[in-house]
Amino acid sequence: MAVKGTDLAKKLPESGKKNCKECGFPTCFAFAMKLASGAATLDKCPHLAPEVAEELEDLLAPAQKLISIGSGDRALQVGNEEVVYRHEKTYYHQPGVAILIADTEDEATVDEKIRKLNELSFDVVGLILKPDLVALQFASGDKARYESLVKRAVGKTDAGIILISEDLDALFSARDIVGVGRKPLLYPITKDNIDAAIPGIKENPTPVALRADSVEGLIPLASRFREEKLDDLVLDAGSKTVLDGIRDQTFMRRAAVKQSFRPLGYPTIVFPCFAAAGDRVKEILMASTFIIKFASIIVLSDFDESSLLPLLVERLNIYTDPRMPLSVEEKLYEVGEPGADSPVLITTNWALTYFIVSAEIEGSKVPSWLLVKDSEGLGVLTAWAAGKFNGDAIGPFLKASGVEDKTKTRTLVIPGKVSRIKGELEDALPGWKIVVGPRESSEIPGWLPGFAASLKN
Ligand code: SF4
Numbered sequence: 364m365a366v367k368g369t370d371l372a373k374k375l376p377e378s379g380k381k382n383c384k385e386c387g388f389p390t391c392f393a394f395a396m397k398l399a400s401g402a403a404t405l406d407k408c409p410h411l412a413p414e415v416a417e418e419l420e421d422l423l424a425p426a427q428k429l430i431s432i433g434s435g436d437r438a439l440q441v442g443n444e445e446v447v448y449r450h451e452k453t454y455y456h457q458p459g460v461a462i463l464i465a466d467t468e469d470e471a472t473v474d475e476k477i478r479k480l481n482e483l484s485f486d487v488v489g490l491i492l493k494p495d496l497v498a499l500q501f502a503s504g505d506k507a508r509y510e511s512l513v514k515r516a517v518g519k520t521d522a523g524i525i526l527i528s529e530d531l532d533a534l535f536s537a538r539d540i541v542g543v544g545r546k547p548l549l550y551p552i553t554k555d556n557i558d559a560a561i562p563g564i565k566e567n568p569t570p571v572a573l574r575a576d577s578v579e580g581l582i583p584l585a586s587r588f589r590e591e592k593l594d595d596l597v598l599d600a601g602s603k604t605v606l607d608g609i610r611d612q613t614f615m616r617r618a619a620v621k622q623s624f625r626p627l628g629y630p631t632i633v634f635p636c637f638a639a640a641g642d643r644v645k646e647i648l649m650a651s652t653f654i655i656k657f658a659s660i661i662v663l664s665d666f667d668e669s670s671l672l673p674l675l676v677e678r679l680n681i682y683t684d685p686r687m688p689l690s691v692e693e694k695l696y697e698v699g700e701p702g703a704d705s706p707v708l709i710t711t712n713w714a715l716t717y718f719i720v721s722a723e724i725e726g727s728k729v730p731s732w733l734l735v736k737d738s739e740g741l742g743v744l745t746a747w748a749a750g751k752f753n754g755d756a757i758g759p760f761l762k763a764s765g766v767e768d769k770t771k772t773r774t775l776v777i778p779g780k781v782s783r784i785k786g787e788l789e790d791a792l793p794g795w796k797i798v799v800g801p802r803e804s805s806e807i808p809g810w811l812p813g814f815a816a817s818l819k820n
Contacts, residue, residue: 433523
């Protein structure tokens with residue numbers, strides 16, 4: 364629940380009436396409004412008492428905290444969600460998918476799971492989809508064996524690591540092997556080990572996952588950590604079934620974003636790997652459910668291409684901003700290996716348009732240059748109607764694209780549906796001939812070879 368500027372103003376000096384302008388705003392009220400919208404920061408007001416600054420900081424904190432696990436390019440960020448339902452705005456940080464490795468598994472299995480974590484990736488509409496994390500479980504009872512697994516994993520992957528151990532000594536020892544710089548997630552901290560755990564976590568802070576047997580049980584654990592000023596937290600309500608999981612995840616998300624209930628304002632973790640009890644189909648279905656229903660980290664016992672791809676595509680769909688169509692980068696693309704005599708075509712950057720047009724060009728077997736103009740993800744006709752695909756927009760883009768250094772034909776093919784921009788493009792691109800191409804991309808394979816031949820005559 365977003366804090367209101369009017370509520371913030373009352374907490375500013377002299378109940379928001381000081382109006383000294385030192386923050387750069389004409390009044391305290393104007394400053395408060397900017398604070399509420401995220402366009403100003405508290406440090407701009409030099410007159411805030413420390414306890415008021417702390418209270419305001421708490422009010423301004425996101426409803427759900429953003430947590431980072433791992434480091435470098437493969438660091439995973441989860442949380443910071445602002446809504447319950449995606450259509451209310453958007454979801455921001457897609458859930459991490461983790462593969463579980465127990466220290467009871469043999470070396471070949473361990474290596475194969477790490478290989479899958481490192482190598483499985485899918486190119487979907489120009490985006491690379493990959494799994495995110497490895498969860499290393501202390502299951503053998505042999506601390507040295509667990510440490511050996513952790514060392515093996517650390518050396519073979521740069522993915523984020525979840526350390527799972529009921530034995531605190533083994534958990535901290537594994538954390539030290541990974542190193543706090545890699546920000547491993549420690550799991551589980553429970554009501555039974557919290558007192559013993561807090562000093563060790565304070566000593567070398569890294570994110571921790573709290574586990575209780577209910578949502579209510581998480582509240583005192585999270586509150587205790589907050590009192591200790593340790594709040595890189597992830598929550599596990601201990602849900603045992605899909606229905607319980609949906610209920611718990613929904614409750615926690617609503618409490619965080621609708622009620623601003625701070626102890627539940629953290630990302631969550633779920634374990635289909637344990638809850639499905641060996642039923643692989645059930646496990647994947649549970650994971651699929653939790654991608655939709657608010658989980659931030661999902662731990663699987665294993666995956667392969669056929670089980671992982673649908674989950675990652677589902678995740679992509681759910682975490683794509685519904686206000687922004689999927690788009691590709693504005694630039695000059697090569698289809699095949701085009702040369703100086705190859706055709707130059709142009710289209711918009713809606714991902715679907717780009718992939719259909721480039722596939723049809725590929726199907727024509729004519730190496731071509733394809734200019735893709737940023738149209739904020741709109742298709743050709745809509746982009747034209749919105750003034751994003753016309754002479755004024757295309758002319759400067761074509762000049763800046765570098766296509767003139769790569770071709771000598773000076774002939775640009777525009778989509779048949781926007782034949783009406785031919786004249787304005789001729790004005791915007793002196794020296795270029797504008798050719799109206801097919802109306803439908805499906806006609807490209809039949810049309811392009813003849814057109815390409817005509818360029819060479
Ligand atoms: Fe008000 Fe502080 Fe800005 Fe002065 S600096 S106008 S007291 S918010």
